[in-house]
Structures are given as C-alpha cells and as structure tokens.
Amino acid sequence: MPSGLPKTLVIGVIVTGLFLIIIYIFTQLPSGGEPGTKQVSVNLADKCSTCHKRVSPDIVNQFARSTMARSGVKCVDCHVVDRDNPMGKDHEGFFITVSPTPKQCGKCHPAETRQFDHSRHGAPAWVALNGFADFSAEQQKFVSDNIPEANRGPNGIVTATRNSLFDIEGPTVTPLACQSCHAIGKPNADGSIGNCNKCHLRHEFSLGQVRKPEICGQCHLGPDHPQIEIYKESAHGVMYDTQGDTWNWDQKPGRLTTADMPAPTCATCHMSGFGTQGTTHDVGERLSKFLFAAVTSNRPNYVSGREAMKSICSNCHSPKFVDDLYTKADSVTAFVNLKVKEASDIINGLIKDGVITSEPFATQISYDAFDLWHYDGRTAKFGAYMQGPDFVQWHGVYPLLRQLNKVKEDAAKLRKEHGGKR
Amino acid sequence: MDNVEIFHLANIRLPMEKNRLLLIFVGINLFFTGIDVALAHSINYFIPVYEWIPIFYFPIGAISCFIISFEPSPRKWAALVHIALMSAGILVGVLGTAFHLNAILNPLGSLTWSWVVFGSPVLAPLAFAGISLLGLYAITEEVEGKEGILRVPGLGTFHAPISRNRHFLWLVGLGFAASALTSIIDHAQYGYSPYKMIAIVFGLFATSVVITIALSKQWTKRDEFVYFWTMIAAIVVGVMGFGFHLSADLAGTGQLSLERMLVFAPVFAPLLYGDLGMLGLLVVAEKNKQLTMNN
Numbered sequence: 001m002p003s004g005l006p007k008t009l010v011i012g013v014i015v016t017g018l019f020l021i022i023i024y025i026f027t028q029l030p031s032g033g034e035p036g037t038k039q040v041s042v043n044l045a046d047k048c049s050t051c052h053k054r055v056s057p058d059i060v061n062q063f064a065r066s067t068m069a070r071s072g073v074k075c076v077d078c079h080v081v082d083r084d085n086p087m088g089k090d091h092e093g094f095f096i097t098v099s100p101t102p103k104q105c106g107k108c109h110p111a112e113t114r115q116f117d118h119s120r121h122g123a124p125a126w127v128a129l130n131g132f133a134d135f136s137a138e139q140q141k142f143v144s145d146n147i148p149e150a151n152r153g154p155n156g157i158v159t160a161t162r163n164s165l166f167d168i169e170g171p172t173v174t175p176l177a178c179q180s181c182h183a184i185g186k187p188n189a190d191g192s193i194g195n196c197n198k199c200h201l202r203h204e205f206s207l208g209q210v211r212k213p214e215i216c217g218q219c220h221l222g223p224d225h226p227q228i229e230i231y232k233e234s235a236h237g238v239m240y241d242t243q244g245d246t247w248n249w250d251q252k253p254g255r256l257t258t259a260d261m262p263a264p265t266c267a268t269c270h271m272s273g274f275g276t277q278g279t280t281h282d283v284g285e286r287l288s289k290f291l292f293a294a295v296t297s298n299r300p301n302y303v304s305g306r307e308a309m310k311s312i313c314s315n316c317h318s319p320k321f322v323d324d325l326y327t328k329a330d331s332v333t334a335f336v337n338l339k340v341k342e343a344s345d346i347i348n349g350l351i352k353d354g355v356i357t358s359e360p361f362a363t364q365i366s367y368d369a370f371d372l373w374h375y376d377g378r379t380a381k382f383g384a385y386m387q388g389p390d391f392v393q394w395h396g397v398y399p400l401l402r403q404l405n406k407v408k409e410d411a412a413k414l415r416k417e418h419g420g421k422r
Numbered sequence: 423m424d425n426v427e428i429f430h431l432a433n434i435r436l437p438m439e440k441n442r443l444l445l446i447f448v449g450i451n452l453f454f455t456g457i458d459v460a461l462a463h464s465i466n467y468f469i470p471v472y473e474w475i476p477i478f479y480f481p482i483g484a485i486s487c488f489i490i491s492f493e494p495s496p497r498k499w500a501a502l503v504h505i506a507l508m509s510a511g512i513l514v515g516v517l518g519t520a521f522h523l524n525a526i527l528n529p530l531g532s533l534t535w536s537w538v539v540f541g542s543p544v545l546a547p548l549a550f551a552g553i554s555l556l557g558l559y560a561i562t563e564e565v566e567g568k569e570g571i572l573r574v575p576g577l578g579t580f581h582a583p584i585s586r587n588r589h590f591l592w593l594v595g596l597g598f599a600a601s602a603l604t605s606i607i608d609h610a611q612y613g614y615s616p617y618k619m620i621a622i623v624f625g626l627f628a629t630s631v632v633i634t635i636a637l638s639k640q641w642t643k644r645d646e647f648v649y650f651w652t653m654i655a656a657i658v659v660g661v662m663g664f665g666f667h668l669s670a671d672l673a674g675t676g677q678l679s680l681e682r683m684l685v686f687a688p689v690f691a692p693l694l695y696g697d698l699g700m701l702g703l704l705v706v707a708e709k710n711k712q713l714t715m716n717n
Contacts, residue, residue: 006644008631012652015630016623023606023622027614070537110467252540254685257673275673278681311677 048075051092063203078104086189103192115281116194118146123193125185129166129178135187142193164360181219208249213240216266223375225292226395230379230388231266239263253279258315268312275315277308286312291381294344294373295337329384332392336380336400340373343404346411355411355418365410368403376400426707429646440707441560442491447704448557449487451697452511455549456480458690462546465684472521476550479514483507487557496561498576504561505574511554518547539610545600549694552597556701559589588636590705595632597698598656602626604691617666621692624659628652628695632702649706656699663692 049060052075063069079096081088081104087097097104106113116122123135123143132140166178179186184198198218199210209215217228231237240263248260254273261268270286273279277286288306289296299305306326313322347369350356356363361370380396383389424436424443436443456476463473486507490496496504526541527533538544562572569585582589602625609618631652635641667687671678683689 004644006642006648007638008634008641008645008648008652011634012627012630012648016626019626020623023614027610108467108469252685254679254681273679273681276677276679278679315673 046074046076047092047094048079059203066204067207068205073108077107081190097190099195099197101188101190101192102194102196103188103190105196106192112281113192113196115285116196117142119282120147120185120284121194121281122185123147123187125182126187126193127185128163129174129182136191138191139187139193168361184219207253211249211261211265211267211272212244213237213265213267220266223395224378225382226379226391227266227382227386230383230386230391233388233390234386236263236265236387240265263316264312269309274312276311289333291333291385292378294340294377296333296381325385325387329381332384332397333381336373336377336397339400339404340377343369343372343407346407350411350414353415353418355414365407365414368407368410372400372403372407376403424709426709428703428707429650430643431646431650434707436707440704440709441563444560444704445487445491445557447701448553448560449484449491451553452480452484452487452550452557454690455553456484458688461684462688472517476514476518476547479511479550483511483554483557487560490561496575501561501575501577505558505577508554508558511557512551515547515549515551515554518550519544522547539607543604543608545604545607548600552593552600556590556593559586559593562586587705590701591632591636594698594702594705595629595636597694597701598625598629598632601694601698602629608691620659621663621695624655625695628656628698650703653699653702656702657696660693660696660699663695664689667692 049063053060063075076094078100079098080094081097083095085095085097087099087101088095089098102113102116123139124147126134127143132143135143163178166174169177181198183195185194187193188195199215201209201215213228213231217231220227221229232241243262247262251260256268256272256274264274268274270283271280280286284299284305285301286305286309288299288302288309290299310319310322310326313325347356347366350365351358356365361367376396376399380392380400383391383393383396424439425433426436426440427433438446456479459476459480463477466473468474468477486504490500490504493500522542522544526537526544559572562574564586565571565573565579570582571579572582572586573579584592602622605618605621605625609622614622631649635645635649638645667689670687671682671689673679673682
C-alpha cells in the first residue's frame with residue numbers, strides 16, 4: 001500500500017479498475033443470441049406442438065421464433081376459449097377457436113385492443129362495406145358510443161359513404177376483394193370486433209415486420225388509396241428502400257428514436273411511440289381530416305390529431321417546414337373539395353331532374369363521378385399530405401380535372417337527350 | 423433535534439433523533455420504491471397476479487415506519503408488528519428477485535445475455551429487501567458499551583455478530599453494489615457511452631470504499647475523508663443521473679411521454695445513489711463523541 005494514501009482510495013481504485021477490465025472483456029464476447037433469432041425450441045413441451053410439429057410444422061417453427069413464445073405464452077393461451085364461446089369447437093380434448101379474436105389478444109394486450117376498437121381500423125372498416133347489418137345491437141351501441149363518426153343516421157359519415165359496390169359485386173366477388181382488407185374491422189361472433197392478424201401476421205408476430213410499410217401496403221394501395229405507392233415516391237420511402245436494411249426494426253416499443261429509424265414508415269408516423277407520442281393502435285389518433293371522404297371535413301379530434309402528428313414530424317423537421325406542408329396540403333384538399341362538390345352538384349342535379357336514376361352505379365356518369373373522388377380526388381389528397389408530388393399531379397388532380405370535364409360533357413349530352421331540361 | 427458529527431468532518435443538526443430519522447428515511451424509501459414498482463408493473467397492466475405483491479406491501483410497510491418513528495418508546499405489540507412487516511418486506515424483495523429471474527429465463531430455463539440486459543431487472547426487487555432490513559435494524563438500539571448486543575423495544579436483546587453500525591455500513595455497501603451491478607446491466611442495452619460510465623465507475627468505487635470501511639478493524643482519518651466525500655459524490659452522481667435519464671425521456675422534445683418514462687430510462691433509478699449517499703452519511707453520524715475505531 002503506497003504510504004500516505006488511504007486504503008479506501010487504493011482499494012477503491014484497484015477494485016474499480018479490475019471490474020472495468022472484466023466488463024470490457026465481457027463486451028468483447030459474442031452476445032449469445034438475440035431475442036427472435038434463437039428458437040425457443042420446437043419442443044415446447046405441450047400437447048399442441050407435439051402433434052402440430054407433424055401436421056403443420058411451420059406454424060410451430062414460426063411461433064418458436066416469436067417473442068411471445070420466449071415470454072412463455074403457449075398455444076392454449078390464445079386458442080383455448082370458454083365453452084360458451086360461439087367460435088369454439090372441440091379439438092383433441094381442448095375447446096379452441098381456430099382464429100383468436102381481439103377478445104383473446106385483449107387478455108394480455110388490453111390497451112392495444114381498446115385503442116383499436118376506437119379506430120377506423122375497427123368497426124368503421126366493415127361498416128363501410130355492409131353498414132351495420134352484421135353487428136349485434138351491443139356492438140352497434142359500442143361503435144356509436146366510441147367512434148363518433150361511425151354513427152348511423154343521416155349525418156353519419158361512415159353510413160353516408162358506404163360503398164354500394166359491395167352489394168353490386170356480391171358474395172361471389174367480395175370475399176376475395178373488398179372483404180379481404182375491410183375484414184380488419186369485421187364483427188366476430190364472440191362479441192369482439194376486428195382481427196389483429198391482419199397486421200400482426202401469425203405465428204411469428206414480428207415487431208420488425210409490423211413496422212415495415214409492406215404490412216400496411218397489403219391494403220393501403222391501389223387507385224383508391226395509394227398510400228404505399230405515395231410513400232415509395234416520397235423521400236421517406238426512398239430512405240426506407242435504400243437504407244432500411246440498416247435500421248433497428250426490433251427496438252422496443254416506446255424507445256424508438258431517429259437513431260433507430262432515421263426516416264419514418266407508416267407505423268412510425270401513425271402508431272409508434274416516438275418523441276412525445278406514446279404508442280397507439282388508434283390509427284386516427286394523429287389524423288386531422290377525413291381524407292377518404294368524397295368531400296373532406298375535419299375529424300372530431302382535428303386539433304389534437306394535427307398537433308400529435310406535427311410532434312412526430314418535429315423529430316426531424318423544423319416547425320416552419322411542417323406548418324408549411326400542412327398549409328399547402330390543406331390548400332390541395334380545399335381545391336379537390338371544390339371540384340368534387342362541382343361534380344356532385346352536377347350528378348345531384350341530373351337525379352333531381354329525372355335525367356338519371358338515383359340508383360348508384362346504374363349509369364356510366366355515376367361511375368365517372370365515383371372515380372373522380374374515389375380515385376383521383378383521394379389520390380391527390382393523400383399525395384399532398386404524404387409528399388408524393390406525382391400522385392398529387394398526374395395521378396390526382398390532372399385526371400380529376402379530366403374526369404370532371406367528362407362528367408360535365410356527359411351531363412350536357414344526357415340533358416340534351418332528355419329534352420334539354422336543366 | 424440531534425447534534426451529530428460525521429467522522430469529525432462535518433457537524434450537522436439533525437431535525438430529530440437519528441434513529442427516528444432512519445425510520446422516516448426507510449418509510450420514504452419504501453414509498454417511492456413502491457411508486458416506482460407500480461409504474462414498472464403497469465407495463466404489464468398488472469395482469470400477472472404476483473405483480474401486485476409489492477404494490478400491496480409498500481404502503482403498509484411505509485406507514486409502519488412512520489408510526490414507529492413517532493413513538494419514542496414503541497410498545498411491544500407495535501414493535502412486533504413492525505418487525506413482522508419488515509420481515510415481510512425482506513421476503514417480498516427476495517421473492518421479487520426470484521420472479522424476475524424466472525421471467526428472464528426462456529421457457530426451457532436457459533439464459534441469454536439479451537434477456538439479462540433487456541428483461542426485468544433481477545436485482546431491483548432486492549431494494550425492498552435492503553430497505554426493509556434497514557427498517558428492521560432502525561428500531562434496535564445497541565446496548566451502551568456492548569457492541570453487537572442489540573435491544574429491540576419491548577422484546578429484549580439479541581446478540582449480533584457485528585456492531586449495529588457495521589450492519590448499516592454493510593447495507594450501504596451492498597446497496598451500492600446492487601446499484602452498480604444494475605447500472606452495468608441496464609447501461610449495456612445501448613452500449614456504454616462516457617456519461618453512462620459515470621454511474622458504473624462511481625458505483626464500483628463507492629461499493630469498494632464502503633465495504634472496505636465495513637470490513638476494516640481500523641481506519642484512518644484519510645479513510646474517513648474518502649468515505650465522506652464519496653457519499654457526497656453519490657448525491658451529486660444521483661442527481662446528475664436523474665437529469666440524464668429525464669433528458670433521455672424527454673427525447674429532445676421538452677415534453678414527457680408516460681410511455682417513455684415507463685419503458686425507456688427509469689427516472690427515479692439514479693436517485694438511489696443519492697439515497698445511499700445520504701444513508702451512508704447518516705449511519706456514521708454520531709452524537710458528538712469520538713467514533714470508536716476498533717470493532
């Protein structure tokens with residue numbers, strides 16, 4: 001012991017130094033595997049996997065890689081239901097549901113299912129197809145109480161924009177068409193609404209997968225809501241395409257920062273906990289306008305929704321940049337609204353004067369007017385807010401103007417054929 | 423009021439008698455630790471029933487400490503209840519550690535470093551055990567001139583292997599050790615940066631200093647000097663750590679998100695260093711008499 005130095009100091013320094021060396025050595029060793037890359041084991045030691053390893057082995061393999069399996073969740077925890085569950089059936093000594101619903105997911109994820117139930121991914125997604133026909137009285141009341149814009153009645157937006165094409169195309173077509181996507185909000189016989197599987201693909205339930213835009217792009221694509229195409233055009237999408245393989249996709253919820261994801265994906269902006277915003281499964285929580293509607297209006301949560309989304313943007317962008325974007329996008333929306341109203345007035349005028357029937361999709365002009373807002377108008381609006389200029393212009397406003405011109409010309413022709421009534 | 427001196431280096435006036443202050447200290451710690459646990463367990467929505475155990479325990483334990491602290495000579499039944507509650511607290515802490523360890527073992531019972539680092543903090547529940555043990559010792563008094571003979575109010579005396587003060591020193595030292603180890607594990611999550619190393623380096627140093635004193639039969643004034651300023655530094659490091667964690671949770675936005683507070687940097691955790699620093703000063707504070715240097 002050096003003379004004069006207190007032993008506490010000497011021992012303190014020596015012990016600290018030794019431990020720091022040990023810590024350094026440990027940091028140089030292999031990590032031993034990350035959650036999700038090491039299989040728990042196919043021998044999950046329960047009756048289900050014993051059989052299903054032979055019958056449907058990849059389900060067992062997928063689940064074995066999941067964080068849920070590593071957390072000790074077993075097949076029975078999701079699939080076994082009470083005897084009074086109308087979706088259950090007997091299976092090898094268990095009473096199970098083949099497709100767990102939010103009722104089962106909500107046992108461990110109550111906040112997520114509650115948020116989902118309040119969102120347009122929930123009931124409004126299905127109501128848009130078939131109205132409230134498939135909902136029990138209890139479910140209807142829940143929807144009316146919790147999702148203001150989904151109310152039935154003359155001013156209920158969802159009812160007002162229910163797509164009559166669903167009836168026209170009928171059950172031969174729609175199960176593989178509209179229903180595939182809109183079933184995300186389908187009512188279930190056990191009283192719950194929706195399907196978590198639409199995004200959280202079974203059986204791996206990968207966090208990284210659900211954060212990638214392709215998962216949303218399953219449904220949010222195509223001429224009527226080309227969000228994935230717009231995203232891919234945008235700078236955000238380009239950064240994803242060119243650098244996304246280096247991002248930290250499995251960062252724990254609530255811990256995401258721009259260090260993990262230097263550019264956002266759909267999930268980042270609309271759902272992830274990021275910056276000041278907590279994670280939400282209510283996809284409308286950060287939205288301020290009903291862009292999907294023929295004539296866009298403000299959402300009930302306009303102020304809070306806009307502030308929430310702006311706070312996400314501000315993780316990377318200055319307030320001026322964000323405000324400027326919103327101002328310009330609002331202008332595009334106002335322009336589209338005007339043009340759609342113009343077309344709508346023309347169609348309503350024709351119906352009122354008996355020139356065409358009020359039956360939807362019975363005349364060519366009604367299809368044209370539908371395309372005008374459903375394809376072109378929405379594309380322009382989505383393109384504006386999501387920074388896809390080509391979609392604002394050449395896939396949006398330009399075809400909208402061309403279509404409006406066609407509607408005007410066709411309306412004039414129809415009036416002429418009907419004796420010139422205005 | 424109690425005039426005390428800390429290793430001949432500082433004279434302070436405690437607002438009340440030292441033992442009572444210790445009990446209040448324990449009660450406050452149980453309370454805040456309980457709040458911290460409630461926040462942490464809310465992440466799982468309290469679905470596992472056993473996560474309610476510390477939440478039911480902490481208010482009862484804290485109240486017992488506060489009640490006993492205001493009884494100059496607690497009655498036998500009060501002392502017994504307090505001892506039972508503190509013993510329960512030790513059990514809660516040990517059980518909690520077992521639960522946390524079980525949680526990070528994958529279903530097959532093996533451990534990976536990822537789960538050790540990112541999973542539930544294994545040593546955190548021992549805070550309940552340590553605080554409760556402190557609460558247990560706080561109601562005892564050492565018989566004058568007979569080190570190791572501890573009198574429990576209304577219950578008589580028992581013979582401890584070491585003096586009461588050394589018990590306290592060991593608790594402080596082990597508290598620093600657990601905090602340092604937790605800091606090493608938690609800060610491994612995103613790599614060790616220079617400011618994260620402050621907590622680790624200091625924690626290891628403080629552990630060594632305190633345990634060296636606890637083990638020593640003799641120490642010099644210079645050792646006292648090192649100990650004293652290490653405890654002061656602990657308070658500073660604790661407050662600094664609180665600031666760093668708060669800054670991380672603010673995410674550069676100036677606004678707190680509850681989710682980030684719950685799952686990102688635990689805001690109250692660094693204050694444990696400050697807590698231990700204050701306790702470390704309190705346990706060596708004596709009533710203006712020469713602190714014996716021999717055990």
